[in-house]
Amino acid sequence: MAQIAAAEHELRRVIGDAEGLGDREVEGLSEGDLLALYRDMILLRTYDERSVVYHRQGRIGTYAIYWNHEAMQAGAAYALADDDWIFPSYRESAIGLLRGLPAATILSWWRGHPSGWWNPADYNVASICVPIATQVPHAAGLAWGKRLRGEDACALVFFGDGATSEGAFHEGANFAAVMQAPVVLLCNNNQWAISTPVSAQTRAETLADKAAGYGMPGVRVDGLDVLAVYEATREAVERARAGEGPTFVEALSYRAAPHATADDPTAYIDLERVEEERTRECVGRYEGYLRRLGVLTDEQAEQIKAEAADVMREGIKAAESEPPADIGLVFEHAYADPPPQLAEDLAELRRILGGSVG
């Protein structure tokens, strides 16, 4: 039986603040690592901010904004080995960037274009899961399957605070614990599920408290502190790899932007609180930390931001230069070996379009 750590109610933090908390350092992270984390966060931030602009310009469809979630995404992903899998929710739609997935692919996904499809096994990044918490059992099963194959890989699954109310979360977490599957359950507690606050989601004091019911450790970290998320995830990954089973990591943050481009939060959110949260946003906090350490110069910061802007410029250009979607694909991808009726449907489509399809 795994040792059940009491949920750490106190948020784990590494980056200090103006209220007197001093900076800490994470053992084993070089200056190169610190800059790599910064680069990851800037890339994610730039992707997100540009995506909102592209949406307003009608160049991508409805988009789930993740502004102020870059720390937990970059921090958790950095704690993984390349063979480990990431199971994103829609809030982590661009996390594949950190695994080499081209920006054009993710932009095409949001444009509803077939070039937005990727093979999850090429990047060890699962398809984006839109129903809530559904991906938790997938991650548990993949981790269990890897163990059966004698492989070392583990899985990291992202889900939100609202997802902890879903049956799939409960069944997936319990299954992972019972099987001792090497999986990290990373709960992005940004305190809002569209318009429903976390207080209307649960009567539990903290979401990490739920871990005790599954017999797994539950830890709480400041989700706006990339190094705290990294450190907690790294420990969880070590546990997973050592055969000690899953860990629940609650990363506390605040959704300081709309749920998605189609959402108008003025109907339900306290705008003053949002403004206050925006002054504490996670990229600026990490930048301050790096400058205090003397690791980041103005020139480096400018260069990293310029590189990220280039990635997006090239990405949208590539996505927009894709030819229109081939309609014939609708009959080709549902089955490894399509039933004969689908071949008939495709032949009919070809006939209508004069042989220009497929």
Next chain:
Amino acid sequence: MPETTYREAVRDAMSEAMRRDESVFIMGEDIAEMGGSMGVTQGMLDEFGPDRVRNTPISEMAIVGAGIGAAMAGMRPIVEIMYQDFTTLAMEQIVNQAAKHRYMSGGQLKVPLTIRTQGGAGWSPGAQHAQQLEAWFVHVPGLKVAFPSTPEDVRNLLYASIYDDNPVIFFEHRTLYGLKGDVPEEIEPVEFGKARIHREGEDVTVVATGRLVHEALAAAEEAEGEGISVEVLDPRTLLPLDEDAIVASVEKTNRCVVAHEAVVRMGFGAEVAAIVQERAFDYLDAPVGRVGAKFSPLPFAPIMEEYVVPHARDVLAAIKKTVGKN
């Protein structure tokens, strides 16, 4: 040609795949020491050990969801849902996930998952333990659906399902587990979408599935005594469906009856009737008849259940009506 039961045939297909291939494993509720609620997996724990014959928590959503994840990891999982009625608890994973992952990756991700489940009336377990829900699943692009009716077919089709790169819903019938039949020495995987003609006839085609295949054969026997020659066709897989075989048979007999244990209304038989009228309208000498359960939850009382679900006599009545001899 050794004789075996339907139950042993299911077990044999899984065991053979697991002997040959480390990537095949089974998980589900009470399948290990107990050998499954229907005794199908008896003895498998001893042969393959607890990692590959794995008891799970009572979590249908996680059983199917984890099966999807394990399939993504490169395994060929078999998951057992104890009763077909309990697939309702896993519908999100089956319909939104297993069926969609390949499509949503542009054909790049495969989900070779076999979801075994059983159901069927005839032992009066009530409204939530014996339903036939195949019509729900054949409505979902991305799934394959098998429903074999004999030991030979269940063995060969299950083996084929395990090695199919698509998610397969594999229906077994509760009352067929004890059915004995000859099976070939070696497993001969059956191609999906190939019907079996159990009995050739000239006057009417009965397209039957699951238990109703046997009811239809009994009805055909009786009909023969009354001078009616009945062809009995079992599609074996409902998705994909061997439309060509059904149409060819109806073109020969000019009459068609569809028989299944699930409720008639909005059922699988309605789709078969639609295909027959679309593709063989000019060959039909009579409307397509349909046989199935009354539109009612399955009753607990044996006498009521007996009335609600169809039997050979119902198939016979439909045959006679279709050939104009009632």
